[in-house]
Amino acid sequence: MTDGADATKVEWNDWGRQAFETAERTGKPVLLALVTSWAEECAEMDETTYAEPRIAANINDGFVPVRVDADRHPRVRERYNMGGFPSTVFLTPSGDILTGATLLGVDGFRGILDSVRETWDSKGEAAGSKPRAVRDETPPAGEIDDRIEEHMIEQLLGAYDDEFGGWGTDAKFPMPRTIEFALVRARDQATRTLEAVQTHLLDTYDGGFYRVARNRNWGAARREKLLDENAAIIRAFAHGYRYTGDETYREAAESGVEYLTTTLWTGDAFAASQGGDEEYFTLDPTAREDADSPPVDETILAxxxxxxxxxxxxxxxxxxxxxxxxxxxxxxxxxxxxxxxxxxxxxxxxxxxxxxxxxxxxxxxxxxxxxxxxxxxxxxxxxxxxADWTLDTLKADSGEFHDGPVSDVALLDTPLSPLDTNVNTAQALLDLALLTGDTRYEAAAREAIEAFAGAADRMGVEVAEFASAAARLQSPQVIEVGTEAGSDLHRAALRLADHETVVAPRASERAGAAAETPDGTARLVVDGDEQGTADSPEALESLLVE
Incomplete structure (x- = not known):
């Protein structure tokens, strides 16, 4: 439960079976407040709507209020997010949705409370419904072919904003994985978008990157800074530097690294996020020196x-x-x-x-x-x-991966197969296959992508990584280096390989593929076939150019 609960007069319950059993026993609907520590609107609703005594009394008397930190409970977030935080969701005791909204002021909240009570009293459980993500059946499967990549390139061209950079005509998200896809397929789009992110979302004083720009021209940034998004942007700028040699991209990545290793460093690992205090982040540098910086959520999320x-x-x-x-x-x-x-x-x-x-x-x-x-x-x-635990426990018979073990609490009793996380899984498994030489992992990666391939022609630029994974699976590339990590040859392979190629140093006995490579030699392997060898950084560069 987040600290903001202390500002309210609501008697919050934690997420779990007990809260829903209470709702069932008392015949009351559940009020789910899905919040984050970084969204200013969550604090605003705590300090206004939930702090209003009559509203709080109405909630405490007529509902079972449950408060959930969305970052700590990603499966609850996946099922009940109303499109932003806070998400204010009214549920039946079985966990189905009666209605929901995001930020609600005092007047709006009074109205929705009355409406929900009237609906619940007249219809009960029959008034609830399941969100589309839970209703959907197994995703449409298909074959991996060139058309997947070609379709995504068409999507890049159609959605790209020629005037301001980035993709789309409303709010601008950095889309770092889309940038990476474009770096080797539509480089001008990628570099112009990196420049827009650097200009408008990089905090040049405290470091790190803001989450999103509200306007098409990258203006009116939301100031929260999330670890996962900053990490992905650092990676995109690093790849941009690799392809262009542009020092400004390296400097942007370096600023992100500095932010992660100072503000978000807990002493053990990286903190989850920093709040987006608009007033603080719009101060000039001198004024910031004397102001308290926004709080950091020091939860270490795996x-x-x-x-x-x-x-x-x-x-x-x-x-x-x-x-x-x-x-x-x-x-x-x-x-x-x-x-x-x-x-x-x-x-x-x-x-x-x-x-x-x-x-x-x-x-x-x-x-x-x-x-x-x-x-x-x-x-x-x-x-x-x-990887083995994931394959043994979360892989479905139809090839995709479920989002976690089945729970008996509300809609967590139905496993989901989120596309983006399945793509993450497939990419990591393919990397592991090329590092180990174990084809089980490549086969599992292929099945996960094939499980969604029937819907590839309906995918937009926000899931460009799906097309990247499909392309990699058609022609997996690895540079097997017959030296330990850190050698000149290994370091050259890292710098010279494109970002969709794996570099496999002779790290351990499990690295069976690298063990076939002679000492002091690098071997380029594409789709299982050797393309050539090199015994020096210069020779490797020539091999890769050829």
Whole structure:
């Protein structure tokens, strides 16, 4: 439960079976407040609507109020998010949705309370409905072919904003994975978007990147800074630097690294987010010196730290930056030691709460960080164990992955198969297959992408990573390096390979594919076939150019 609850007069319950059993026993609907520590609107609603005594009394008397931190409970967020935070959702005791909204002022909340009570009293459980994500059946399967990538390139061209950069004509999100897809397919779009992100979303004083711009011209930024989004943007700028050599991209990535390793560093790993206090972030630098900076949520989330490890080490691959390397390694060791047990990842552990274990979000994104650690540092950690647990526990018969173990609380009794997290999983499994030489992981990655391929012609630019994964699976590329990580040849391979190619140092006995490569030699393998070898950075560059 977030600290903002203290500002309210509502008698909040924690998420769990007990709250819904109380609702069933008392015949009351549930009021779910889905909040985050970083959204100013959540604090606003706490300090106004929920602090109003008559509204609070009405809630306490007529509803079972449940408050959920959306970052700590991603599966609740996936099922009940109304499109922003706070999400104010009224539920039946079985967990179906009666109605919902986002931020509600005092007058609007009074009206919705009366409406919900009237509906509940007249119709009861029959008034509830399930969101589309829960109603949808197995995603449409299909074959992986060239058309998937071609369609996404068409989507890039159709959605690109020629005037301001980025994709879309309303609010502008950075879309770092879309930038990465475009870097090798529509580079001008990618670089112009990186420039817009750097100009409008980079905090040049405190470092880090704001979450989104409200306007088409990248104006009116929302000022919150989230670890996962910052990590992904660092990675995109690092790749932009690799392709263009533009120092401003390296500097933008470096600013993000500085922010993660100072403001978001807890002493053990990376904090989840920093609040978006508009008043603070619009002060000039001198005034900021004397002001209190917005609070940081120091929860160490496994998924976000996995992406931070990945983003920092992608930057290390091109720059050999010691600071980024050291902090990525320290975060990895802490997360592995405290949140991983025989391959099963726990979302977080805090003084007041322990998160769920075995969520696909955590398994996939930590695996991403571990495979990148293997590529860049030669340090795989429990990558194989995490992958094997995921395959054994979360893989559906139809090939896709479920978002977590089934729970008997409300709509968590129905597993979901979110597209974006399945793509994350497939990308990480393909990386692992190329690092280990174990074809099981490539086969699982292929099945996960095929499980959604029937809908590929309906996908937009926001899921461009799906097309990237499909393209990689058609022609998997790896540079097997017959040296330990950190050698001149290994470092050259990291700098020269495109970002969709895996670099496999001889990290351990599990790296079977790399063991076939002679000592001191790099071997380019495409779709299982050797394309050539090189015994020096210069020779490797010539091989890759050819």
């Amino acid at each position: 998924d976000r730290n996995g992406l931070a490890i990945d983003g920092l080490l992608q930057y290390v691959a091109y720059t050999d930056d010691d600071r980024a390397r050291e902090y990525a390694r320290r975060a990895r060791e802490h997360v592995v030691e405290t949140l991983v047990d025989d391959g099963e990842v726990t979302h977080f552990i805090a003084d007041d709460e322990t998160g769920e274990s075995g969520l696909l979000l955590d398994q996939a994104r930590l695996l991403t960080g571990l495979t990148t650690s293997w590529e860049v540092l030669g340090e795989p950690g429990p990558a194989v164990e995490v």
